[in-house]
Amino acid sequence: MTIRYLLPLLAVFALTTLPGCWMGTRNSDTTRAAPRASTRAIEAVGLGTRLKDQGLLDQALLEFERAIEINPTMTTAYMGAGDIYREQGDFVTAETRYAEAVRTAPNDFEPNYWHGYALQMLSRVTEAIRSYLRALAIRPDDFHANLNLATAYLQLGENTQAVIYAERAVRINGDDGPARVNLGAAYANANRHSEAISQYEAAAELMPLTSELLLNLAESQGKVGLHAEMAGTIREVIRQDSSALAYERLGSALFRQGSYDEALEAFRQAIEIDANHYPAWNGIGVSLLNKYLWSKKEYLNALDQARNALRRSLQIERNQPRIAELLTRY
Numbered sequence: 001m002t003i004r005y006l007l008p009l010l011a012v013f014a015l016t017t018l019p020g021c022w023m024g025t026r027n028s029d030t031t032r033a034a035p036r037a038s039t040r041a042i043e044a045v046g047l048g049t050r051l052k053d054q055g056l057l058d059q060a061l062l063e064f065e066r067a068i069e070i071n072p073t074m075t076t077a078y079m080g081a082g083d084i085y086r087e088q089g090d091f092v093t094a095e096t097r098y099a100e101a102v103r104t105a106p107n108d109f110e111p112n113y114w115h116g117y118a119l120q121m122l123s124r125v126t127e128a129i130r131s132y133l134r135a136l137a138i139r140p141d142d143f144h145a146n147l148n149l150a151t152a153y154l155q156l157g158e159n160t161q162a163v164i165y166a167e168r169a170v171r172i173n174g175d176d177g178p179a180r181v182n183l184g185a186a187y188a189n190a191n192r193h194s195e196a197i198s199q200y201e202a203a204a205e206l207m208p209l210t211s212e213l214l215l216n217l218a219e220s221q222g223k224v225g226l227h228a229e230m231a232g233t234i235r236e237v238i239r240q241d242s243s244a245l246a247y248e249r250l251g252s253a254l255f256r257q258g259s260y261d262e263a264l265e266a267f268r269q270a271i272e273i274d275a276n277h278y279p280a281w282n283g284i285g286v287s288l289l290n291k292y293l294w295s296k297k298e299y300l301n302a303l304d305q306a307r308n309a310l311r312r313s314l315q316i317e318r319n320q321p322r323i324a325e326l327l328t329r330y
Contacts, residue, residue, distance in 0.1 A: 041071035048080050057084050068100075075105040082114060091121045102131075109138045113145055120148065125155050143172045143179075150182050154189065162186040170199075177207025184216060193220040211241045218249060227256040244274035251283045263287055278316040282323055285309035289330060303330065 048063030061084045067077035082097035095118035101111035116131030132149040136142065147169040153162035166183040173179060184199030200217040207213070214237045221230040231253040237246045251266035264287040270280035288306035292299050310327045314320060 038071060041067040041074050041077065044070065045074065045076050045080060048077075052080065052084065057088065060084060072100075073104050075101050075108070075111065078104065079111060079114070082118070086114070086118060091118050094118045095122060106134075107138065109135050109142070109145075112138065113142070116145075116152075117148065120152055120155075125152050128152050129156075141172055143169055143176070146172060147176075147179055147182060150186060154182070154185055157189070159186060159190040163190055163192075175206060177203045180206060181213055181216065184220070188216065188220050188223075191223075193223040196220040197224070209236070209240075211237045211243070211246065214240075215245070215249065218253070222253060222256065227253050231257065242273065244270040244277040244280060247273065248277060248280040248283060251280065251287075255283065255287065260287055260290060276316050278313040278320075281309045281313035281316070282320075285313065285323075286326075289326075292330075306330070 044063045044067035048060045048067065051057075051060035051063060061081060064077050064081040064084070067074055068081065071077070078097045078101035082094045082101060085091070085094035085097060095115065098111055098115035098118050101108075102115050105111050112131050112135035116128045116135060119125075119128035119131060129149060129152050132145050132152065135145045136149065139145065146165045150162050150164075150166035150169060153159075153165065163183070163186045166179070166186040169176070169179045170183050180199045180203035184196040184203065187193070187196035187199060197217065197220045200213060200220065203213055204217070214233050218230045218233040218237070221227075221233060231250060234246055234250040234253060237243075238250065247266050247270035251263045251270065254260075254263035254266055264284065267280045267283035267287065270277050271284070274280075285306045288302045288309065291302040292306060295302070297303075307327065307330065310323055313323055314327065
């Protein structure tokens with residue numbers, strides 16, 4: 001009797017790099033203030049834009065905020081301020097400024113897109129999706145909006161929708177590596193692992209072989225039974241980054257190949273790197289339980305070590321009913 005190696009599904013999402021500042025012209029200002037005030041607001045935005053181009057962000061921000069105070073309906077002022085807050089990492093304030101830009105120009109793409117971006121960075125993913133959808137209603141073939149919307153749906157686990165928009169992003173720009181990774185992750189979450197592998201391999205031709213990309217590829221290889229290929233992919237990960245996760249995944253691949261001693265060694269390497277990586281403790285426990293069973297239940301030391309490993313795993317992560325059941329059985 002061989003006990004199946006029980007591990008939670010590894011979910012490695014390829015969250016893509018989001019685009020930089022939009023540099024186009026915004027044309028939706030509503031300037032209902034008195035002519036003189038309107039002129040002062042326009043001048044403040046012009047000065048703010050020049051200061052921003054010179055890298056003087058604090059001074060530029062003062063000008064954009066001054067324009068808002070003079071004319072609270074000026075979209076370019078809200079967008080200029082929002083862009084600087086975003087670049088400074090202040091997504092809370094950026095979101096409020098982009099929201100005001102949407103209020104003043106609801107039918108413009110950029111305010112809706114950047115509002116969605118700020119919401120996504122604040123983990124307000126459902127609201128971000130609504131903003132991206134409004135942006136795409138205005139400009140359906142925008143690459144970044146489709147790409148980020150797919151990422152947002154991945155974050156929520158809405159795999160069918162993630163596939164739709166990730167496929168659109170790849171159709172728009174098939175030479176973008178992160179877009180291929182996103183589509184691969186969407187396929188993998190939808191249990192379409194052969195298609196995921198094709199996307200990850202395409203991404204590998206277009207971008208550096210990061211550990212995240214390779215781990216995604218390895219996971220899908222394992223799901224379709226390509227365990228030798230999975231092990232080879234993870235060995236490449238380890239050459240780049242000898243993490244506990246990488247060694248634990250290598251142990252999983254070796255276990256599925258039937259290389260049990262090598263698998264046990266990989267699991268032990270994982271906990272040497274991170275003693276709290278509970279999936280590796282599970283791997284050790286299951287490997288040692290199999291040694292005990294193969295010895296016709298005579299190798300009692302292996303049984304004791306297996307129990308200790310599984311107990312350690314449950315101390316780290318209690319919500320593992322299958323591991324708890326395994327420990328109770330033995």
